[in-house]
Amino acid sequence: MQDFLNALVAELKLITQRGKVADYIPQLASVDPAQFGIAVCTPSGDSFTAGDATTLFSIQSISKVFTLTMALGKIGDGLWQHVGREPSGNPFNSIVQLEHEMGKPRNPFINAGAIAVVDAIMMGHEPKECLGEILSFVRYLAKDDSICFDRVVAASEMQHRDRNASLAHFMKAFGRLRHDVDKVLGTYFHQCAIAMNCLQLAQSGLFLASDGIDKTMGQRIVSAQRARRINSLMMMCGHYDGSGEFAFRVGLPGKSGVGGGILAIAPGKASIAVWSPGLDQQGNSLIGTLALERLAQFTGWSVFGQK
Amino acid sequence: MQDFLNALVAELKLITQRGKVADYIPQLASVDPAQFGIAVCTPSGDSFTAGDATTLFSIQSISKVFTLTMALGKIGDGLWQHVGREPSGNPFNSIVQLEHEMGKPRNPFINAGAIAVVDAIMMGHEPKECLGEILSFVRYLAKDDSICFDRVVAASEMQHRDRNASLAHFMKAFGRLRHDVDKVLGTYFHQCAIAMNCLQLAQSGLFLASDGIDKTMGQRIVSAQRARRINSLMMMCGHYDGSGEFAFRVGLPGKSGVGGGILAIAPGKASIAVWSPGLDQQGNSLIGTLALERLAQFTGWSVFGQK
Amino acid sequence: MQDFLNALVAELKLITQRGKVADYIPQLASVDPAQFGIAVCTPSGDSFTAGDATTLFSIQSISKVFTLTMALGKIGDGLWQHVGREPSGNPFNSIVQLEHEMGKPRNPFINAGAIAVVDAIMMGHEPKECLGEILSFVRYLAKDDSICFDRVVAASEMQHRDRNASLAHFMKAFGRLRHDVDKVLGTYFHQCAIAMNCLQLAQSGLFLASDGIDKTMGQRIVSAQRARRINSLMMMCGHYDGSGEFAFRVGLPGKSGVGGGILAIAPGKASIAVWSPGLDQQGNSLIGTLALERLAQFTGWSVFGQK
Amino acid sequence: MQDFLNALVAELKLITQRGKVADYIPQLASVDPAQFGIAVCTPSGDSFTAGDATTLFSIQSISKVFTLTMALGKIGDGLWQHVGREPSGNPFNSIVQLEHEMGKPRNPFINAGAIAVVDAIMMGHEPKECLGEILSFVRYLAKDDSICFDRVVAASEMQHRDRNASLAHFMKAFGRLRHDVDKVLGTYFHQCAIAMNCLQLAQSGLFLASDGIDKTMGQRIVSAQRARRINSLMMMCGHYDGSGEFAFRVGLPGKSGVGGGILAIAPGKASIAVWSPGLDQQGNSLIGTLALERLAQFTGWSVFGQK
Structure with a gap:
């Protein structure tokens, strides 16, 4: 595995078409698109890393997996009254x-849905408390207390919040949000940061x-x-309007972020994270997806195959 | 397994809410909704059946799996110029x-996409030849030469073709179909029948x-x-706008038909067919889906789990 | 008036940007875009013509004014159960x-609506009878028995009917058409021709x-x-998604056709017809609209002004 | 005229189906739906009133006529870079x-368009200055310095701003608004109040x-x-998705407000205002529209008729 990952890093370094960094x-716009990192962790405790695997990046929408997990823990299946679980089609359709x-978002991974999930887990608390809880959970899962919010990113997201503010006010107009729109957005942007x-x-x-x-x-x-x-939600909705493509090419559940990261799961085999900042047209990491496709071919990992 | 299936049939017989038969x-409208059949076939050659497992029904959209397989065999990845591979969202959005x-359909399993697949495999031939080929392929896969088209169903579909004719002419207007609309539809309706x-x-x-x-x-x-x-396509798009729900509840790739059948695949484990004519709001078999959910729980089969 | 029209013809001849002929x-594609004609007829019996005012062209959608008039005569306000009377927005939205x-068209002047009007006036009769009646009515209004269908245009429209066939089958699927789709379309295309x-x-x-x-x-x-x-319907819906623009610039009710003709009405003043084959992006005659704008400025005719 | 108006008031009082007050x-929800007022003013200086013609009500969207007039005065045809002039179809489509x-609104009378017009006339000034200018203009046109904003209504609109806030942030995300969203909305809600x-x-x-x-x-x-x-804009877009209906029934340009008022113009004849709080399904005054229809029949006023 380690040899494969090293070779993969070397190969991917040569690719010049690396997608477009979120701008x-x-x-986000200032991140160097030449970077690429990968980490493969197995249930038995092995870890393999290559490339820029210890460089910090903004996980953005990947955080939605963690808040979804928290929300299901807090309110269980009641969450599905606030958000659906079907793929959403293209951005235009969303x-x-x-x-x-x-005003009911189609799934917890589109922006509207993730905002509704944040509203659901706030439960009357202030953003600060809610964010403390999110950070504790992520640190616990990662076994690493050094993980933090990037407050500069969060503040910048808040400043450029218009598209998400539009969605949040739209849902609020349908009575779908219980908390103040700006507080929900503030929490949401920190989580993504x-x-x-x-x-x-x-x-x-x-x-x-x-x-x-x-x-x-x-x-x-x-x-x-x-x-x-x-x-199943990561598989169906984890890559926006590129979810079908990711399932077709990689064959594993995964969740991407606009920062260029992807978390993919090979059940029974491994948890995999890749990162490369350049995005394809659907907003998913171009080199990261390619890396996962190669890894799946090399290992034979695919939920759609016989082993 | 056999005991479980027998008990399942007995349990499901008691359910009175059986969905709405396609009308x-x-x-299709005259089929008795009380019926239910299930068959589980394993790669090692075992077969388990229960209930109305040997009663014929109209496979309808399940046939799209077979014509997709044929189309990929004939023209390979060139097929994806004619049809996409992303979930389509709700019927309104389609x-x-x-x-x-x-005019490019989102995936090969929505009606527009399946019509485009039929157009792709006709390759200038007459409907009769194309249909002969489809039937031979299905008989070969099923190891059963008795399988036939239900010509009465096909004729009735043709008579009530307006919704599909609208889609086909729409695609033709965008230059997406190469054959005569009525010939493509005739072939499509026979395949579904x-x-x-x-x-x-x-x-x-x-x-x-x-x-x-x-x-x-x-x-x-x-x-x-x-x-x-x-x-992967069956997983992402096999149940129309209920695909996310099916993945969430059953966790296996599957393709449903409006006749009440579902074909589900547990990779490495089994090929499963269920049938019960009553449909849920998304047009998928209500009791059939429930049966697959129970079977998945009993066996632990799920592509999203560790074994 | 005659002097003005002569000068107008001379001026418009110099314009090189004449729009795009329907293709x-x-x-229709082979019509010379350099042509321009205008005729102004007053209730008192005066007629003024200039340019190519006696050259025949395909009136296309302008015919919808006449079939709407016939339909209201035959079934009165019952027509509004089949078709609405609101503007339709852009083509995408239609x-x-x-x-x-x-499946209920928004107004009688979009294609779907005009097809529904044809279906309404067929009343169980064959296309031939219905077309005879339409032609008689138009000849009567024009006081000219030489007016005919252009059967070559009608046949060509039928051959390229996919977009309209899609609309017609769509409406039929909702139970909105009572006659055979191909018969309705055949009648519709003749009327337009x-x-x-x-x-x-x-x-x-x-x-x-x-x-x-x-x-x-x-x-x-x-x-x-x-x-x-x-x-009022011509004003609100007569120029597709350019109706607001036409009202804004010309200020008179009008109905355009893709052949480049426009019929405009100055109530109490005149009935005006212009023709120039090149179309703007909304499918309305570019030079024709400009001519009407100039005429309205010259005469002061506008339904929105005080006299 | 006065006799007709008196009789009209008496007749309309008997109608029990008066529509639904905006809630x-x-x-707005607490306004008595039994009220009805009408005023007809002629260019020659005659004024006729009947019913509750001197009761104050919230003019709401009718104010958009005045801000549009101001915006055209300030920036002329440059306004049309910010907003279109086509009807918008139904609310869903908007x-x-x-x-x-x-993010470019279709016309200045839908909410998004009116918000864009407010943004255009603010020109870097604070809401207070801008509102002072609007009020001065309205008082000047009405020849009445007693006209004021209803600050309670404006504050309540601001509190329930989510739908409009969603539209405003949406436009801002497309770079369509130059001022702070909350300042634009605050100005907009005062204008409507x-x-x-x-x-x-x-x-x-x-x-x-x-x-x-x-x-x-x-x-x-x-x-x-x-x-x-x-x-022309009032005619085409003045009654939301009921504009076609209003043109059909009344035949005059008009602008309605959700407070139940309508301003209608009979060019060369009169300026007419009606008010009755109950609304039809499109959000236009039910009794007010009926009153204008009767008045148009009585007087023969219609821009689509010969005199």
Whole structure:
């Protein structure tokens, strides 16, 4: 595995078409697209890393996996009254659907849905308390207390919040949010601004690779059924309008972030994190997806194959 | 397994809410909703059946799995110029998306996409020849030469073709179909009107459970990669706007038909067919889905779990 | 007036940007875009013509004014159960709206609406009879028995019918059409293929300029209320998604056709027909609209002004 | 005229189906639906009133006519870079269209468009200054310095701003607004909260009935062309998705408000204001529209008729 990862890093370094770095806030726009990191963690406790695997990046939407897990822990299946679990189609359709479905977001991984999840876990508390809880949970999963919010990124997101503010007010107009829009957005942007590296991220996903147990800690995080369901949501909705493509090419549940990271789960085999800042047209890491496709071919890992 | 299936049949018989039988053509509307059948076939050659597992029904959209397999065999990845591979969202969006994406259907399992697949495999031939080829392929997979089209159903579909004719002319207007609309529709409706029973259907899906090989025949049908990709499409798009729900509840790739059948694949484990005519709001078999959910719980089969 | 029209013809001849001739059928694509004609007919019987005012062209959608008038005569306000009377927004929205409103077209001047009007006036008769009636009515209004269908254009439209066939089957799927789709389309395409010149067209619209009476014939064609209502529909919906622009610039009710003709009504003043084959982006005659804008400025005719 | 208006008031009082009072803010929800007022002002200086013609009500969207007039005065045709001039179709489509057209509102009378107009006239000034200017202009047109904002209504609108805040942030995300969203909304809600009575409102519209001149003041307010164009926009877009219906039934340009008022213009004849709080399904005054329909029948006023 380590040899393969080293060779993969060397090969991917040669690629010149690396996608387009997110540029809606300056903090993301200035990241060097030449970077690439990968970490593979197994339930048995092995870790393999290569490239820029210990460089911090903004996990952005990957954080939605963690807040979804928290929300299911807090309110269980009641969450599904606030958010659906179907793929959302293209970005154009997302707002059409939001209107058509009376402000109920289609799934917890589109922005509207993740905002609704944040509203659900706030439960009357202030953003500060809620954010403390989120950070504690992520540190616990990653076994690393050094993980923090990047407050500059969060502040910049808040300043450029118009698209998300539009979605949040839209849902509020349908009575879908219980807290103040700006407080929900502030919490949401901080959550997205968590800075992690590939190794921390792969560590955090281990419970999803073993039916809810992080075997390296010897701790059950969620029930087996819940872990499987979170994986199903990652598979169906984890890459926006590129989810079908990711399932087709990689064949594993995964969640991408606009910072260029992807967390992928090979059930029973490994938790994998990749990072490369350049994005494809659907907003998913171009080189990161390619790396996962190669890894899946090399290992034979695919939920759609026989072993 | 046999005991479980027998008990399942007994339990499901007691349910009174059985969904709504498709009523857009009289031949489907008159089917008795009390029926339920299930067949589980394993790569090692075991078959388990229970309930109305040998009663013929109209497989309808499940046939799209077979024509997709044929199309990939004939024109390979060139097929993806004619049809996409992303989930389509709700029915309302499907036509919006079809316009937004210039007549290119989102995936091969929505009606527009399946019509485009039929157009792709006709390759200048007459419907009769094309249909002969489809039937031969299905009989080969099912190891049963008695399988036939239900011509009464096909004729009735043709008579009530307006919704599909609208889609087909729409695609034709964008230059997406090469053959005469009525010939494509005639072929499409016959394909959908194949009559099979659960046992035949489960037999036909075995190659998808073993990375492209039907081990009971000792024949490779498609490459491992292709089998996995077909499974990924079934997972992402196999249940229309209920695909996310099916993945969440059952956790296996599956394709449903409006006749009440579902073909589901547990890679490495089994090919499963269920049938019960009553449909839920998304047009998928209500009791059939429930049966698969129970079976998945009993066996632990789920592509999202560790074993 | 005659001097003004002559000067206008001379001025417009110099314009090189003349729009794009409709090219979806070869018969329209081959028309020379340099042509321009205008005819102004007053209730008192005066006629002024200039340019190519006696050259025949395909009136296309302008015919919808005449079939709407016939439909209201035959079934009165019952027509509004089949078709609405609101503007339809952009072309993209038209099909979205058609689905959203269960197959009921928004107004009688979009294609779907005009097809529904044809279906309404067929009343069980064959296309031939219905077309005879339409032609008689148009000849009567134009006081000219030489007016005919251009059968080559009609046949070509039928051959390239996919977009309209899609709309018609869509409406039929919602139970909105009572006759066979191909018969309705055949009638619709013939109606659109009526060949007229500017003078004939301006003559035909006189009844709309005088509250339902063609004073030159001394005949009441429709009631005053009905004439006003037809004018209101022309104002609101007569130029597709350019209706607001036409009202803003010209200030008169008008109906355009993709052949480059426009019929405009200055109530109490005149019936006006212009023709120039090049179209703007909304599918309305570019030079024709400009000519009407100049005429309205010269005469002061505008329904939004004080005299 | 006076006798007719008196009789009309008596007749309309008997109608029990009076529509549904707007209830999205308590201040509007508590208005008595039994009220009805009408005022007819002629260019020659005659005024006729009947019913509750001197009761103040919230003019709401009718104010958009005045801010549009101001905006055209300030920045002329440059305004059309910020907002279109086409009807918008149904409410569902409005947000679809806003996305489809990159955040540019279709016309100045839908909410998004009116917000864009407010942003355009703020020109870097604070809401207070801008509102002072709006109020001065309205008082000048109405010849009545007692007209004021209803600050309780404005505050309540601000509190329930989510739908409009969603639109404003959406436009801002496309770079369509230059000022702070909350400042624009605060200005917009105050403008809508102007309290006027029918007589004041009819007085204010006189300049639109006489090609831009208020003859009772002997003042030109706008050019003849601009007055006609404002009328055309009222005709095409003044009643949301009921604009076609209003043109069909009443035949005059008009602008409605959710407070139950309508300002209608009979060019060359009169400026008319009606008010009755109950709304139809499109959000236009039910009894008010009926009153205008009767008045138009009685007087023969219609822009689509010959005199």
